Amino acid sequence: MGSLAEIDWCDTPLVAPTPNTEVEREIRNHLGFPLNSIAYLVPVPWVAWTLATNMQQVAHISGRLTDLITLIVSMENSCRHCYGATRSILRLTGYSEKRISQLEEDLYQSELDERTLTALSFARKCARSDPRPDASDLAGLAGAGYSREAIAEVAYVATNACYSNRLATILAIPPNDIEQLEKNPLSRLLRPLVRVLLEKFITRAQRKNVSKFQPRAAQPGTPRLGGKLIDALHGSPTAPMLECILEECWQSPHLSRRTKALTFVVVAQALNCPVCTTEGRQLMELEGWRRDDIDHLLRYLSSDQLTPFEARFIHFARDTVNYKVPDIQYTARRFVAGLKKEEIIEICGLVALANWVARLSIILEQSR
Template identity: 85%
Template sequence: MASLAEIDWCDTPLVAPTRNTEVEREIRKHLGVSQNSTAYLAPVPWVAWTLTTNMPPVAHISNRLTDLIGLIVSMENSCRHCYGATRSILRLTGYSEKRISQLEEDLYQSDLDERTLTALAFARKCARSDPRPDARDLAELAEVGYSRMAIAEVAYVATSACYSNRLATILAIPPDDIEDLEKNPLARLFRPVIRVVFNALDARAKQRNRKRFPPGAIQACAPKLGGKLIEALRESPTAPMLARILEDCWQSPHLSRRTKALTFVVVAQALNCPLCTLEGRQLMELEGWRQEDIDHLLTYLSSDQLTPFESRFIHFARDTVNYKVPDIQYTARRFLADLKKEEIIEACGLVSLANWVARLSIILEQDR
């Protein structure tokens, strides 16, 4: 894990920001605060709205734990944008520099209790492709007192952070403005007041997320995509949020459904996720692929059934599973440079979402 100062980050975003859009205004009103990342995602509404997952309306774990998970996962993924923003939010809402530094230097030497440490260690594994968490990690969470739904929400928060990290990293979105606020001497002076304001905004955003993603949205999920995961989250308010994101991704027009099915199956295969691989295969069959052609594709990552774009894109998608920051930013420019802005944003959202879903599938091990 790299410290904030050690992260090698591209100075030029993959796409230029699109300012003053209706989507940007709606999200600002919804969250109660501005986020500079919105302008880089606004041309593709479903991707822009996934920013609300940074404030997930969890019901079975604490808000403080969700913040700590965001810090640990963003640090593990070396996401300069998300790591810096999360770090600043923790500082503004009551965490001392000493406590944050302890977490950064050695998680197990911090002053956190065993229950929290177990959850954070699990979250860090969710960010990795090797080793990934397994049934033993789920058992450890249960042993320290987490319920089935609390474990599911820990995994949801960790893997949604992986989504945000990949999206911001691949696009090379600049550091958030909140970092400047946190460094402002006046902000430090009025930190107790700012803490109250931030907590109020956070609570309001989560309440609005509950209204924007009501339980009825679960019924709208794209065919065979994420259905078992959403069912496993049904007792959590995160379920309709994930269902809506998957459906909006599937319906978005900038990349074909065929490309989306290919992406989900390739990423799932790379992460050794049987469920998501099966669901991806089913989606590919709906798009006209024969089983033997899918077998060949997953074995050799090539097929004469692929278009030239698809041949390049599936290799890029696989590269997003395990990467180093400067390398993936360079790779994105090499694979996506010829696309339209909307296509680039959707492509980045798509590979990030495929990683999210395949990593989140660990919660299904609880039912085995």
């Protein structure tokens, strides 16, 4: 964790951008403005859409709190791309440099109220997950006046930021264009106008998110990835978003379902998430794994059932749970050598999503 200038960030992205695609145009129309990061992701549409639509449509917490959570988590994860972008959004939407610096230097010395600080502290714990937050953290949030739905949304926003941070960090996506906009003297002069426009675009994109991510009818009795989480988020606009993202990841053709189930289980085990481990195991069984083989795999991280690629991949997936930015960017380069662009992007999206889901599962502690 350090200030923006101190983050050690690889200058060369892991994959080259793919400009002028149909998906990029669709996303630009959806958002109302271009995002430079999208060109690095469009070969795998679900990964691109997940990053593009991370302006969460929340119903129980304020937009300001979601921005602050994203800032704190991105700073915690030292994600140059997301941290810089969120910082610029806060500046453009009225936060002074002084207030942001206070937050960066010491959360507890900032001028924020106790309620907001409790939420930010919880968000930071979700980002670290070492150890993962527990029932006492949830009780702390409830004590600060957050409803059950609001707590779920705080966790959703924090863990969604973990997704974006991992994706941008592993792929070493360059800083977001919005940083240039914020530094531009003309936009500084016209800040009130820029602020109105930006808020309008974000509100419009959030409205469009609602129509894009419609709740789906679940088939009873069929194991679903993140099924319990989606149920726990019921009543929040985030539930159909997460459901849609998980389903599209599952249907995407670049990695096998077997590999996807394996990734979810290994990351869930690394993060000590029993619910996600159980769900992942069910999916592995559907993909032909025997229970004994899964037990052996989770105990010894090896199995004769693993392909040579999977045997390497599980170790890479583990490395994405706790990392230092230069290390994970270096490890990723070694791991993806020789793979296709689509596979690389899906791998990055998959490990980021597995981290998101396993961290978010803390909200299930509320249901118990």
